[in-house]
Amino acid sequence: MLDETLKGQLQAYLQKLLQPIELVAALDDSAKSQELDGLLHEIAALSDKITLRRDDSETRKPSFAINRVGTDIGVRFAGLPMGHEFTSLVLALLQVGGHPSKTAADVIEQVQNLDGEFRFETYFSLSCQNCPDVVQALNLMSVLNPNIQHVAIDGALYQDEVEQRQVMSVPTVFLNGEVFDQGRMSLEQILAKIDTGSSAREAEKIKAKGAFDVLVIGGGPAGAAAAIYAARKGIRTGVAAERFGGQVLDTMSIENFISVDYTEGPKLGAALEQHVKNYDVDIMNLQRADSLVPASDATGGLVEVQLANGATLKSKTVILSTGARWRQMGVPGEDQYRNKGVAYCPHCDGPLFKGKRVAVIGGGNSGVEAAIDLAGIVAHVTLIEFDSKLRADDVLQRKLRSLPNVDIIVSALSTEVLGDGQKVSALVYKDRVSEEMHTLELEGIFVQIGLLPNTEWLKGTLELSPRGEIVIDERGQTSLPGVFAAGDATTVPYKQIVIAMGAGSTAALSAFDHLIRTSAPAAEVKKVALA
Template sequence: MLDQNIKAQLKAYLERLESPVELVASLDESDKAIKIKELVTEIAELSDQVTVRLDGQNVRRPSFGIAKAGEEPRVYFAGLPMGHEFTSLILALLQVSGYAPKVSDEILNQIKGLNLKANFDVFVSLTCHNCPDVVQALNLIAIYNPNTTATMIDGSFFQDEVEERKIMAVPMVFQNNQHIGQGRMTLEEIVAKLDTHSVEKEAEKLNAKEAFDVLVVGGGPAGGTSAIYAARKGINTGIVAERFGGQVMDTMDIENFTTVQRTVGPQFTSDMEKHVREYNVDIMNLQRVSQIIGADQTENGLVSVELENGAKLESKSVILSTGARWRELNVPGEKEYRTRGVAYCPHCDGPLFKGKHVAVIGGGNSGVEAAIDLAGIVEHVTLIEFSDHLLADQVLQDKLHSLPNSTVIMSAQTTEVLGDGAQVTGLKYKDRTTEAVHTVELAGIFVQIGLLPNTDFLKNSAVELSKRGEIVINERNETNVKGVFAAGDCTTVPYKQIIIATGEGAKAALSAFDYIIRSGN
């Protein structure tokens, strides 16, 4: 089950166990149960602190739980936690034993104060890079709430349950069998969702903060770089972000960032956050901005940033770096069947469509790459492109055309997502050459048609936006509003690339610092 390299790594981690743990397997007569038994046995052989029981009573079989010796498990794995979930297994072993998690005292005390009595199920795929964060968060909550359990469920292990619950996107989270969320969620987001008083407490804490010198709105590459450059000047710097990392968290392969030959979005974000925190930047995560008021419109000459939770922050200067999001089709059926066949991340949700027919909408690099990836999983993939030619790099086009289970349809406008009320069954598209309308029977649709700037909160503000909704800036990253700068994918700067966003973030911070000096604030 485990190769020698993985065994060596795991053995080293198990030396950190704080107390003995038990692996409690609940088995049946299936081949999958044999694999579960083999895995837990191999783990136990690596440490005398780990023992195995094969008499587990978990209703979901095959599965195994992790418990302190003498206790019943509260953390369960219904499947083989390999791939991206191997880290979840290691952390569960350590944290169940009493090993302290690497979270702030504030969030840990908030978890302990939840006093939950709940059973959490999270459906995952082992190729999903967003799933481990959710699994690890729920495991931690279960560890510190004695009346709570958390179960990771590999969708490929329990295909019947996936079909029964109509699960077509991961991670998908249920609390006491009630759906409470899907998609990437951080520990802080999940705890905030479960803590009914968190909004009021957070607003009170934010209102008490002193004015910043530079306040960055957005935590992607542009925002992170802005914060680093500003903080290095020795001035009071903060970041307020809906999700630190932004869209990069949903990006897999990054191979064009100078000096970094290859990385993945979550790792890039983790490294960026560590870099930002080196400079004592005040990171205010999980916050959405509702309004910006320029320095020339306030009595004290500071830029005012109002948040959706009612809090207000002030700063001598503000850098808007809110990034962009996936563009939607905006056709009938898309919203109704989102997470029920309509998806935006082929890496996360692709394995749920194994052996089925799917479509990818969009013929750029992201669309063609998605089609190539999916072709290795699904029975057949159909790529639908609005233009009369594909826009992706030629090497990607050649690869796609070489695949026997792929079809490319061009000059096609998707007009409707079809479904049976529970899940996607197909789509309609119009041939832009003949005006004929066609129907394609499908189980899944992956939308890859570009980006929209995250600037909706500015539409009623004084900040000038382009026709595409991008923030209009000059060569110094200045907007038309005094004290307000902008950087990255939310601006009119062409070519939306990570490396360009970081450069723009640096420029914006230097311009903001120059503004502070010259304005005498």
């Protein structure tokens, strides 16, 4: 299972084990069980602190537990955690073995103080880049608190369970047998859902904060760049982000980030956050902005940002970098069957539709790439494009048309998603040439029709384009003095990571220029007062 290079790397990691651990395998006669048995023997041979035994009493086979010897601490994987989940396996081995987590001390304490019994089950796919964050967070929680148990389940391997429990999107998390949530979640987000008092406690902390010189709203590439450039000026900088990393976390592969041949969204997102943390930046994660109050005499000359939890942040300048999200079709049935057949991430959810019929909505690069990827998994793909022709690059179109299990329909307007109340059963579309209505029977619909800026909360406050984008000039200045913007939420013509980073840097430099021209930064005021 593991090549010599990977074995060497894993052996080096396992030297960090502080306490003995035991691998307990539940196997049957299947080929996957044989693969898992081989993997576990290879792992056990790499450290004298690891033992291996077999216990076939577990219902799910193949599966295995990683237990700390002599304790109730452990995690379980149902399937082979390879692909994107191999890192989850390595972290589980280390953490069960006593190696300390780098998670913030206050978060660890919050997990340890949770009361009640929590039995988590997470369905993942090996091609899902969003799943490891969830698996790793819940594994760590089960290591920190003996009242928490977690099983990570490969949905593609346990298709019967997936069908029975109506799992049509990964990651899907069950808590004590009931659906808990779906999609990417950080440890902090999970805690916020089960520790109901955490939001109020965080709001009180935020209310006590003083005014910033630069407050960045949003933690994607633009927001991270803005925060770094502002902090390097030595001024008081804060970042309030609903999800640090933003949409880049949902990006499978990145091959056009200059000087980096290849990386993946979650890896880049983690690097962005770590880079910001290297500076004196007050990061406030899981904070959604609700409204913007322009600077006035009533606000003491400060811009105010009101958060969803009731707290208010104040700053001399603000940089808006709230990014964008996947655009929806906006047809009846779409919301009802979201994560029940309607999906937006083919890499994550594609394996759950193995052998089924699906549609891809959108004929741009994203849509055609999704159709190509899905064609290798599902029984049949129908690509539906509103325009009279596909808009994807020619090389992608040629590849798509060469596939035997793909149909392409152009000049088609999707009008309704049909289902049986539990899952998708069909898509209704209108032929824009003949005006005829058609019903396409299928089990899955993957929507790939572009982005929508996250700016609804700004309507009526500053100038937005007809598409809802924040109107900016070449300096990132908005229609409000002291308020700047950058990234995919703005009128910048190309929505690219490298462009967002440049725009964030520009906005931060413009904000600093505004500060030195209008008033001394808070850091300077403090120095004068002390003198």
